Amino acid sequence: MRQVDTVCDHFRFPARRKRKAALADNVKSVRIRRTTRRLPKPHGSREHHDIVRNRCRLGSDGDASLRIALERLGLGPCYHMVEVFQHPEHIGIWERAADGKPVDWDRLLGSYRSAVDWPVCAFYRELAENNPQAKVILTVREPQRWHRSAMDTIFGALVNPPPVNDPVLQAQIRMARKLIVENTFSGRVQDREYAIMVYERHNKAVKQAIPPERLLVYEVAQGWQPLCQFLGVSEPEEPFPEANSTDEFRQMIKQMAAAQQGTETQLANAERTVR
Numbered sequence: 001m002r003q004v005d006t007v008c009d010h011f012r013f014p015a016r017r018k019r020k021a022a023l024a025d026n027v028k029s030v031r032i033r034r035t036t037r038r039l040p041k042p043h044g045s046r047e048h049h050d051i052v053r054n055r056c057r058l059g060s061d062g063d064a065s066l067r068i069a070l071e072r073l074g075l076g077p078c079y080h081m082v083e084v085f086q087h088p089e090h091i092g093i094w095e096r097a098a099d100g101k102p103v104d105w106d107r108l109l110g111s112y113r114s115a116v117d118w119p120v121c122a123f124y125r126e127l128a129e130n131n132p133q134a135k136v137i138l139t140v141r142e143p144q145r146w147h148r149s150a151m152d153t154i155f156g157a158l159v160n161p162p163p164v165n166d167p168v169l170q171a172q173i174r175m176a177r178k179l180i181v182e183n184t185f186s187g188r189v190q191d192r193e194y195a196i197m198v199y200e201r202h203n204k205a206v207k208q209a210i211p212p213e214r215l216l217v218y219e220v221a222q223g224w225q226p227l228c229q230f231l232g233v234s235e236p237e238e239p240f241p242e243a244n245s246t247d248e249f250r251q252m253i254k255q256m257a258a259a260q261q262g263t264e265t266q267l268a269n270a271e272r273t274v275r
Contacts, residue, residue: 062139062141062219062220063080063116064241064243065220065240065242065243066116066139067114067116067117067243068243069227069241070114072236072241073227073228073233073236075231076114077112077114078113078115079112079114079115079120080115081119081176083112084119084172088171088172091171091172091175094179095175095178097119097122097123097179098122098175098178098179103123103126105127118176118179119175119179119180122179122180122183124136124206124209125209128210128214135214135215135216135230135231136216137215137218137227138203138206138207138215138216139218139219139220140203140219143199144196146196146199147192147195147199150195151189154180155189155195158173158176158177158181159190161173161177184198185198216230224236224240
């Protein structure tokens with residue numbers, strides 16, 4: 001697992017089978033929504049695909065690139081940690097999942113064709129079992145670089161969260177801390193040796209849990225070829241996307257802070273108006 005970077009689980013369902021998605025621990029996941037209209041075909045493919053990309057790493061710069069790549073291949077929308085911030089109604093569902101309670105995965109992820117990053121990667125087993133025909137992509141990375149990237153993004157933000165007054169944002173941070181810091185890393189995300197041990201143990205568990213024919217162990221630096229071959233689609237002519245998850249994460253934090261500051265300013269102005 002990465003900071004819960006997800007593994008890509010790509011699969012095609014028979015005509016009358018229910019379309020579902022499966023996620024992998026630090027693996028990125030992709031899922032096809034159940035719908036009455038015909039879904040667009042993935043790039044270069046003659047068939048529809050359900051994908052679960054659950055990256056088995058617990059966080060790194062490859063998340064954003066992989067998410068863009070999956071959507072470029074026609075496997076969007078792709079669920080991502082940002083979706084949790086955009087959909088506060090998902091917070092309680094993920095909290096129940098973190099507590100080991102049953103979750104209706106179809107209801108939660110039914111409108112997405114893929115998923116990456118936390119929190120989905122923590123539930124790759126449940127999602128893979130729920131979608132037995134799905135394929136999974138386990139993204140891997142040099143452990144030291146993985147931990148450094150995680151500390152620059154999600155780990156750092158959860159260990160030293162920015163001060164927030166918004167109860168929704170507080171709930172989001174609380175959920176993420178429970179799932180990532182407490183449940184996955186036993187509160188020791190800053191302990192590099194321990195965190196890397198959890199990371200490597202997670203990757204090994206994914207390889208053992210997912211049959212070889214359903215699993216792609218993948219490095220984002222490998223580009224289109226192994227990804228497209230695994231998914232059964234043609235390679236786009238454009239270069240493989242290069243996005244920086246660290247920069248994206250920091251931008252998201254800035255946007256959250258700006259949004260909160262804007263809300264506080266509006267409240268202050270309202271109070272002055274009342275007076």
